[in-house]
Amino acid sequence: MAKKAQATWGGRFSAGPAELMLRFSESVSFDRRLAPFDIAGSKAHSAMLAQVGLITKRERDAIHRGLDAVGRDIAAGKFQWSTKLEDVHMNIEQALTRRVPAAAKLHTARSRNDQVATDMRLYFKAACAEIIGKIAAAQRAILRVAAKNRDVLIPGYTHLQRAQPVFLAHHLFTYLEMLQRDAQRFAVVADHANWCPLGSGAIAGTTLPIDREFTAKTLGFVDAAGRPRVTQNSMDAVSDRDGFIEFASACALTGVHFSRMAEDLILWASQEFKFVELPDAFCTGSSLMPQKKNPDSAELLRGKSARLQGNLHTLLVLAKGLPLTYNRDLQEDKPPVFDSHDQTALCLEVLAGTFAGMVVEKHKCAAAVADPALLATDLADYLVRQGVAFRAAHHAVGAVVKLAEQRGVALDRLTHAEVKTVHPAFGRDWVTSFHLAKAMARRTGTGMPGPAQVARQFKRWEKLLG
Ligand code: ARG
Numbered sequence: 069m070a071k072k073a074q075a076t077w078g079g080r081f082s083a084g085p086a087e088l089m090l091r092f093s094e095s096v097s098f099d100r101r102l103a104p105f106d107i108a109g110s111k112a113h114s115a116m117l118a119q120v121g122l123i124t125k126r127e128r129d130a131i132h133r134g135l136d137a138v139g140r141d142i143a144a145g146k147f148q149w150s151t152k153l154e155d156v157h158m159n160i161e162q163a164l165t166r167r168v169p170a171a172a173k174l175h176t177a178r179s180r181n182d183q184v185a186t187d188m189r190l191y192f193k194a195a196c197a198e199i200i201g202k203i204a205a206a207q208r209a210i211l212r213v214a215a216k217n218r219d220v221l222i223p224g225y226t227h228l229q230r231a232q233p234v235f236l237a238h239h240l241f242t243y244l245e246m247l248q249r250d251a252q253r254f255a256v257v258a259d260h261a262n263w264c265p266l267g268s269g270a271i272a273g274t275t276l277p278i279d280r281e282f283t284a285k286t287l288g289f290v291d292a293a294g295r296p297r298v299t300q301n302s303m304d305a306v307s308d309r310d311g312f313i314e315f316a317s318a319c320a321l322t323g324v325h326f327s328r329m330a331e332d333l334i335l336w337a338s339q340e341f342k343f344v345e346l347p348d349a350f351c352t353g354s355s356l357m358p359q360k361k362n363p364d365s366a367e368l369l370r371g372k373s374a375r376l377q378g379n380l381h382t383l384l385v386l387a388k389g390l391p392l393t394y395n396r397d398l399q400e401d402k403p404p405v406f407d408s409h410d411q412t413a414l415c416l417e418v419l420a421g422t423f424a425g426m427v428v429e430k431h432k433c434a435a436a437v438a439d440p441a442l443l444a445t446d447l448a449d450y451l452v453r454q455g456v457a458f459r460a461a462h463h464a465v466g467a468v469v470k471l472a473e474q475r476g477v478a479l480d481r482l483t484h485a486e487v488k489t490v491h492p493a494f495g496r497d498w499v500t501s502f503h504l505a506k507a508m509a510r511r512t513g514t515g516m517p518g519p520a521q522v523a524r525q526f527k528r529w530e531k532l533l534g
Contacts (some may be wrong), residue, residue: 078209090151090154096150096153096155099155099263100159102156102191102414105194106160107135107136107138109287111135112283112286114127114135114174115283116282117130120276122276122277130170131164131170134167155183155184157180170489176276177269177276178307179270181393182266182270184266185266186264186266186287189263189289189311190287192257193261193262195409196257196258198413203250203251203305206416206419207244207529209420210531213428215237216428217239217430220235220434221235222236222239222433223436223437223439224239225519228335230442231442233517236428236433237525237526238525245420250325254315256314262297263284263298264280264283264296265298267280271302271303271394280296280298281296289303306393307394309386309398316376316404316405320377320408322412323377323411323429324373326369326373329369330367331370333346334366338346341436342432343428343429343433345426346361346363346365347424347427349425351363365421366422369418372414376411379407380408380521381402382400383401404522438504440479440502441479444469446501447465447501448503449501449510451491451493454495456493460491467491468482471486
């Protein structure tokens with residue numbers, strides 16, 4: 069009975085696959101999501117077959133109508149998927165053949181090997197476009213937090229120790245930069261996917277007079293000038309899984325960024341920092357401790373990044389050591405890709421939602437950034453402006469910090485007489501170094517956190533993100 073269903077390759081078999089083997093080898097449970105791409109590929113392929121005279125225009129039209137009907141059934145959830153038919157390709161072809169006798173000619177000059185490679189390249193182009201859109205939405209949510217808190221200053225950290233003051237916006241713009249690079253990477257992945265493998269057949273093309281360029285053009289595998297892009301080696305085309313790895317890699321690196329942003333938010337939301345209050349809608353409570361509000365969305369963003377890295381690793385290990393060309397192992401390439409796609413998309417939405425509902429606790433930020441020690445470097449720069457060599461200035465300010473610690477006072481509470489004993493170049497105006505607004509205004513170079521530069525970056529991001 070299984071043999072009957074296997075009309076696509078059953079010819080040389082006298083027994084169908086074991087029920088266990090069917091369960092083991094089917095991929096339709098996950099690759100059915102390729103259906104829209106598979107149908108687009110089959111429409112382009114049959115259009116090409118008609119173009120070169122391998123099928124009639126009438127047969128092409130019947131196949132197209134049948135494919136559209138199958139597509140409608142699938143979209144409406146009315147399609148009967150069968151694991152006996154292994155994968156999405158055979159399910160669709162068989163359903164089509166039941167409706168349209170001419171569909172028996174659809175697989176002319178085609179193999180599931182170049183078919184699945186084509187489906188996946190179409191899928192990657194669509195998935196990258198979707199993720200790029202979601203990245204922009206997350207960036208806009210972050211930009212809004214920055215815009216609402218334009219004047220807020222916080223300590224910037226290195227080694228998780230207070231380092232120097234920065235505008236909160238400057239810190240948040242870091243996230244925009246990370247995500248911008250991610251978006252660029254997905255654009256590169258989409259560009260790499262933009263080559264049509266159809267016509268490579270199982271491994272060695274076909275003896276039939278096909279027109280690969282026609283198919284490529286029909287499917288939108290074209291360069292900026294509209295010229296068709298077709299893969300240049302039939303064996304490479306059916307065995308290449310670089311695009312899978314590149315896509316998963318882009319997801320994994322985006323995940324690393326999720327994780328780093330999340331870690332900041334988790335710290336900032338803690339009682340110890342309290343720079344922000346995360347939205348209730350993205351937090352949960354404790355079943356035991358009534359006072360708890362846990363930053364679960366951020367923690368899960370951090371956690372999901374492990375999963376994204378795992379998927380990349382799965383693909384790297386899957387591809388490594390495989391002989392050319394197609395091997396059935398490669399069917400296992402789809403679940404990690406789909407999972408990375410879905411989780412990255414979900415994470416981006418959650419990231420946007422978490423930022424959208426986040427409230428900045430301005431007083432807490434102001435209290436933290438009021439620490440005059442954050443401007444110790446500015447004090448060294450003051451001495452440099454008085455002509456002291458930086459190394460000597462650094463040393464002198466270090467001694468001033470030590471002195472303040474010994475006296476048990478804040479750095480800016482020492483007297484002029486006291487600091488003068490440390491270094492004669494400290495003038496009466498030494499203490500103006502601790503004027504926060506003036507200190508920020510001195511940071512004028514590109515990429516620095518001074519107010520003019522931050523304003524410039526606001527303009528840049530507003531323009532970039534619309
Ligand atoms: N479901 C298969 C996969 O995803 C399609 C290609 C099958 N090719 C084959 N020679 N069995 O890998």
